[in-house]
Amino acid sequence: MRVILASASPRRKELLKKLFTDFEVVCATGSETYTASRPSDIVQELSRQKAEEVERRLFGACGTKENPYPDYLILGADTVVTCNGRILGKPDDELQATQMLKMLAGTTHQVYTGVALAISSKGKRQSITFAECTNVRFYPMTDKEIAAYVHSGEPMDKAGGYGLQGIGGRFVQTIEGDYQNVIGLPVAKLYQVFQKIEEIALPF
Amino acid sequence: MRVILASASPRRKELLKKLFTDFEVVCATGSETYTASRPSDIVQELSRQKAEEVERRLFGACGTKENPYPDYLILGADTVVTCNGRILGKPDDELQATQMLKMLAGTTHQVYTGVALAISSKGKRQSITFAECTNVRFYPMTDKEIAAYVHSGEPMDKAGGYGLQGIGGRFVQTIEGDYQNVIGLPVAKLYQVFQKIEEIALPF
Numbered sequence: 061m062r063v064i065l066a067s068a069s070p071r072r073k074e075l076l077k078k079l080f081t082d083f084e085v086v087c088a089t090g091s092e093t094y095t096a097s098r099p100s101d102i103v104q105e106l107s108r109q110k111a112e113e114v115e116r117r118l119f120g121a122c123g124t125k126e127n128p129y130p131d132y133l134i135l136g137a138d139t140v141v142t143c144n145g146r147i148l149g150k151p152d153d154e155l156q157a158t159q160m161l162k163m164l165a166g167t168t169h170q171v172y173t174g175v176a177l178a179i180s181s182k183g184k185r186q187s188i189t190f191a192e193c194t195n196v197r198f199y200p201m202t203d204k205e206i207a208a209y210v211h212s213g214e215p216m217d218k219a220g221g222y223g224l225q226g227i228g229g230r231f232v233q234t235i236e237g238d239y240q241n242v243i244g245l246p247v248a249k250l251y252q253v254f255q256k257i258e259e260i261a262l263p264f
Numbered sequence: 265m266r267v268i269l270a271s272a273s274p275r276r277k278e279l280l281k282k283l284f285t286d287f288e289v290v291c292a293t294g295s296e297t298y299t300a301s302r303p304s305d306i307v308q309e310l311s312r313q314k315a316e317e318v319e320r321r322l323f324g325a326c327g328t329k330e331n332p333y334p335d336y337l338i339l340g341a342d343t344v345v346t347c348n349g350r351i352l353g354k355p356d357d358e359l360q361a362t363q364m365l366k367m368l369a370g371t372t373h374q375v376y377t378g379v380a381l382a383i384s385s386k387g388k389r390q391s392i393t394f395a396e397c398t399n400v401r402f403y404p405m406t407d408k409e410i411a412a413y414v415h416s417g418e419p420m421d422k423a424g425g426y427g428l429q430g431i432g433g434r435f436v437q438t439i440e441g442d443y444q445n446v447i448g449l450p451v452a453k454l455y456q457v458f459q460k461i462e463e464i465a466l467p468f
Binding site for chain 2: 078079199208212224226227229230231232233234235236237238239240247248250251252264
């Protein structure tokens with residue numbers, strides 16, 4: 061079975077190595093727009109878009125009797141941060157990263173990661189989506205600390221403007237939940253889901 | 265100021281990079297024995313032993329008027345896992361790793377990491393020790409999963425017989441606290457402590 065990660069995030073690639081030894085990365089293209097309003101629905105909608113876009117592109121010509129679907133697993137994922145009811149994606153620029161970090165400092169926020177699986181096996185296709193939430197509490201931060209962290213460049217390509225696995229980890233007082241979910245993939249939940257899908261055989 | 269990590273753990277080395285760009289690693293030698301009984305005291309006692317052993321070895325001949333102490337920061341650390349009142353260090357063999365994982369599966373345990381700092385600056389020497397605790401909840405595990413995980417070799421050099429940052433992360437349902445503490449160094453607390461020590465200037 062071909063395993064395909066439909067995400068450009070190098071962090072998700074690293075995390076998926078905890079489950080599969082061998083998989084491909086095919087980045088989803090197209091703009092990210094959503095109609096849902098609840099964070100857990102938004103990340104599932106966006107992750108489904110990614111998985112389905114890659115599926116259409118790679119296997120769109122399949123599905124006929126002459127050319128049936130091959131066996132594959134496509135995994136899309138999306139992460140957003142919510143703080144006091146506001147949804148934070150990736151910052152557009154340093155000013156926005158600074159504003160996000162000022163919101164997060166000294167308080168608790170939520171990180172939602174949605175996962176969408178498109179599974180095709182023996183001509184049968186199924187979809188599974190779920191979302192996982194982790195609470196993250198930041199220590200208070202001074203303006204100087206925020207400015208230095210933004211200047212490091214780390215916040216720029218990350219939802220909420222920080223990287224738990226990087227220098228950002230020094231500001232995180234506690235997390236409550238799966239820390240891998242904060243980095244971009246709820247590995248433990250995903251492993252549990254895979255245990256219930258007989259088509260998926262993990263290499264270990 | 266020379267910064268010296270008195271620990272052989274490659275994971276601590278990676279975590280310390282979140283605070284310092286430039287430091288040395290000098291492994292402490294000697295057996296690990298303790299007299300304390302509470303986990304938070306045990307890890308502080310053991311981390312102090314590591315820091316002081318390296319300090320004696322490198323700077324033992326200093327401390328006189330002719331040869332005063334140079335400027336340095338030595339960091340020792342030690343991690344233990346406790347589960348239902350039992351203290352788990354690194355497993356001696358696969359059987360012990362299996363027994364540890366059977367204890368942890370489906371329940372919550374505590375990870376304690378102690379940190380000892382020996383700081384010498386401008387002829388003044390100070391010691392600081394502290395411990396941090398993180399709760400970790402494991403999903404239930406089948407005997408087959410435990411056997412496969414032990415067979416992977418990952419549990420063998422790790423307190424409690426698992427690596428959160430490795431394949432072990434798939435079994436961890438939630439953590440409550442600093443996830444970096446579970447891997448071997450409470451980076452966030454350590455950063456906060458450094459902010460209060462005027463002799464320590466972090467590179468960023």
